[in-house]
Amino acid sequence: MIPLLRAGLALLAAVQIVLGLWTLSSPASFYADVPTVDLTPPFSEHLFRDFGGATLGLAVVLTAAAVWTERGWSSWCCWRT
Numbered sequence: 001m002i003p004l005l006r007a008g009l010a011l012l013a014a015v016q017i018v019l020g021l022w023t024l025s026s027p028a029s030f031y032a033d034v035p036t037v038d039l040t041p042p043f044s045e046h047l048f049r050d051f052g053g054a055t056l057g058l059a060v061v062l063t064a065a066a067v068w069t070e071r072g073w074s075s076w077c078c079w080r081t
């Protein structure tokens with residue numbers, strides 16, 4: 001079960017990395033080429049760069065979850081029982 005979970009998390013991280021890099025590097029292209037984005041308010045480069053940064057942050061979290069998939073979180077966390 002753990003290998004399947006890791007593969008799923010890695011796939012989600014890869015998708016987030018691609019979208020985040022695309023949004024950060026070319027926000028106007030992202031706005032023009034993704035069909036559902038035009039349903040949002042008018043184009044704002046600042047908004048899309050922020051979205052790209054947040055997407056890359058999520059990719060970091062997903063990558064960390066894929067690497068460290070274990071149940072022993074409490075062994076290093078501050079909430080020891």
